[in-house]
Amino acid sequence: MRHVLVLGGTTEGRALAAELVPAGHRVTSSLAGRVARPRLPAGEVRIGGFGGPAGLADWLRAEDVDAVVDATHPFAAGISRNAALAAADTDVPLLVLRRPGFTRVEGDRWLPVPSLAAAADLVPRHGERVFLTTGRQSVAAFAHLDGLHFVARSVDPPEPPLPPSFEVLLDRGPFTVEGEEALLRRHRIDVVVTKDSGGAATAAKLTAARELRLPVIIVERPPVPEGVPVVPDVPGALRWLEQLR
Structure with missing residues (x-):
C-alpha cells in the first residue's frame, strides 16, 4: 500500500482517488477550501493550505507520502510551484495531472x-x-x-x-x-x-x-514547473504510479 497525496478538487483528482482507494492505497486529497460545498473524493480529505513549500515538505515527511499527484486546476500556479519545491526537497516523486486545454476549431x-x-x-x-x-x-x-x-x-x-x-x-x-x-x-x-x-x-x-x-x-495557462512530468488523464497517472514500484 502506498500513500499518495492528490492535490486539487478537480474532476481528474476525484477520478484518480476513485481508482486508487479500491486498489488498497492510502489516498489523501488536499482541497484548497475555496468552494463552500466541494465534491469530496474517495479516501482521506484535508482542506486548506500547508504553509508554503516548507510546510508541505514537512507534511510529506510526517505522513510518509510515497508520491504526489498535482491534479489542481490548470491556473493554480502557486500550489504547483510549492509542490515542485517540496517534492525536490523531500525526494518524493511528483507528477502533474493536467487535462488538455481547449481546442480551437474553424469559426472560433x-x-x-x-x-x-x-x-x-x-x-x-x-x-x-x-x-x-x-x-x-x-x-x-x-x-x-x-x-x-x-x-x-x-x-x-x-x-x-x-x-x-x-x-x-x-x-x-x-x-x-x-x-x-x-x-x-x-x-x-x-x-x-x-x-x-x-x-x-x-x-x-x-x-x-x-x-x-x-x-x-x-x-492562456501558466507553464508547469520545469522538470516535472505531465500526463493528460487518469490512466496516464495510474501508469506513472505503477512504474514507481
Missing part, C-alpha cells in the same frame, strides 16, 4: 491573452455586455471597468471589488450548448471572457460563442 473568434490584466485591457474594444467565466477570485481584475455590464458565472459568489455594473449566476457545470446559447442570447452578450481551463464540463460556452459568432478572450 478567440483572442488569446497572457493574463487577466491583459484580458481586462482588451474587453472594452469588443462590446459592452460581457460574459465572465474566469472564476470568482478573478472578478477583481475587471472591477475598474466602467461603462460595461458583466454577467459572471461561478460556483460561489465572488467577493469585492466588483465592476460597477455586475450580476452573478451561481451554477456548476457541466453545461449544454443549447443552454449556453440561450444564456448568451438572454443576456445580450457581446464578448465572452474565460480561461483555457480545458475539460468537457465548461466547453459548451465556446461552441455557443462560435455559433453566435462572438469573440472569446481566452487567458
Whole structure:
C-alpha cells in the first residue's frame, strides 16, 4: 500500500482517488477550501493550505507520502510551484495531472491573452455586455471597468471589488450548448471572457460563442514547473504510479 497525496478538487483528482482507494492505497486529497460545498473524493480529505513549500515538505515527511499527484486546476500556479519545491526537497516523486486545454476549431473568434490584466485591457474594444467565466477570485481584475455590464458565472459568489455594473449566476457545470446559447442570447452578450481551463464540463460556452459568432478572450495557462512530468488523464497517472514500484 502506498500513500499518495492528490492535490486539487478537480474532476481528474476525484477520478484518480476513485481508482486508487479500491486498489488498497492510502489516498489523501488536499482541497484548497475555496468552494463552500466541494465534491469530496474517495479516501482521506484535508482542506486548506500547508504553509508554503516548507510546510508541505514537512507534511510529506510526517505522513510518509510515497508520491504526489498535482491534479489542481490548470491556473493554480502557486500550489504547483510549492509542490515542485517540496517534492525536490523531500525526494518524493511528483507528477502533474493536467487535462488538455481547449481546442480551437474553424469559426472560433478567440483572442488569446497572457493574463487577466491583459484580458481586462482588451474587453472594452469588443462590446459592452460581457460574459465572465474566469472564476470568482478573478472578478477583481475587471472591477475598474466602467461603462460595461458583466454577467459572471461561478460556483460561489465572488467577493469585492466588483465592476460597477455586475450580476452573478451561481451554477456548476457541466453545461449544454443549447443552454449556453440561450444564456448568451438572454443576456445580450457581446464578448465572452474565460480561461483555457480545458475539460468537457465548461466547453459548451465556446461552441455557443462560435455559433453566435462572438469573440472569446481566452487567458492562456501558466507553464508547469520545469522538470516535472505531465500526463493528460487518469490512466496516464495510474501508469506513472505503477512504474514507481
